[in-house]
Amino acid sequence: MGEECSGLRQLVGFLAFAVLLGLMLDRPTWHRVLLVALAVPFAVLANVLRVLLMSFGAIRFGTEWMNGWLHHAPAGFTIPVGFALLIGVDYLLGRRTVLPKPTQSTGERSWSLAVRLRPVAICLGLTIVLQVALKIHLQAAGADSFPGMAASLRVLPEQFTFNDGGSNRVWNGHDRPELTELQARLPYAADDLLLRDYQLQGSGLVVQLYLAYSRIGEDRKHHPEICIREVTGAPEDLSARQLISLDPEQRRQVQRFVFLTGTTGRTAVYYWHYTLLPASTNNTFLQTIHQRLGQTPPSLTVQVSVNSAHQADLKAIEASFLPALDAALRHEQLPASAVIGATRLPVALLRE
DSSP, rough: OOOOEEEHHHHHHHHHHHHHHHHHOEEEHHHHHHHHHHHHHHHHHHHHHHHHHHHHHHHHHSSSSGGSSGGTHHHHHHHHHHHHHHHHHHHHHHHHHHOOOOOSSSHHHHHHHHHHHHHHHHHHHHHHHHHHHHHHHHHTTTTTTTOOOOOOOGGSSSSEEEEEEEEEEEEEEEOTTHHHHHHHHHOOOOEEEEEEEETTTTOOOOOEEEEETTTTTTGGGGOOOOIIIIIIIIOOOOGEEEEEEEEETOOSEEEEEEEETTTTTTEEEEEEEEOOOOOOOOOOOHHHHHHHSSSOOOOOEEEEEESSSHHHHHIIIIIIIIIHHHHHHHHHTTOEEEEEEEEOOOOOOOOO
């Protein structure tokens, strides 16, 4: 769930409805205060119901539907439920409250109510106008400001040449046949996917390269701590976890993991991702913030694994293959605005 699912906007609506309800029905002061106080737990309860409905929908129908207009469908049920709870409480409190007999005529009471509701109506009208104006302004930025990949992942070079002590050596690659099977197993729909082995010329050292691109950042939900440690049950050697720099300035860092596989085996995994941020545009500050927070940017996940944890093998991979792969991706596939990172998103693993 994103930040937009926190329920704060529902809370504001419930508070406004509680105030309006107390004013329109001319309730005593303590009655109005109680309605406003109850608006908070009712808003929380309604939002919990919305989250439960969305979680059920994700388990039953997957998560793809959440990216469209159906994302807001659960609110169509929960908001009326919250309003109904407030009306029900007001009805129960009204039955137990003995109101004093009015001393004003019907016309005077109507005029008094109109005077009290005037500021509320003005504020409500201004809020609607500002909300519409803000929405129009934010939508004027468009939804296509985030760049896409410059080329398919399949055009990634199948050979990486590097200098090793004065002589050239090569990493030779070939695509793995399990790509279709892997794509079917992924918990999300990748917009582009690559699974390829690279072997260091003149040695038996082989690394497996996994690349996954998603226009809506779904690839970030798949990382080694989930797919290896949690799914396969392979424990991690935390002492071997380390940030590896791809450049001398140590600005481009990737995360190294080492997992214990089998009885004596070890698998080293290098993980990082590229976030495809918008290039400089003419958007206003509000439009930029809305795009950053309201939309998940496209991203590319990179995972390099090797069935070894020997220092000589890891040194060869870190000194030659990883920097060459990073340079090739930036040259062929990634836009100039792409930002590298190795942080992992908190992801819940549902077991059946």
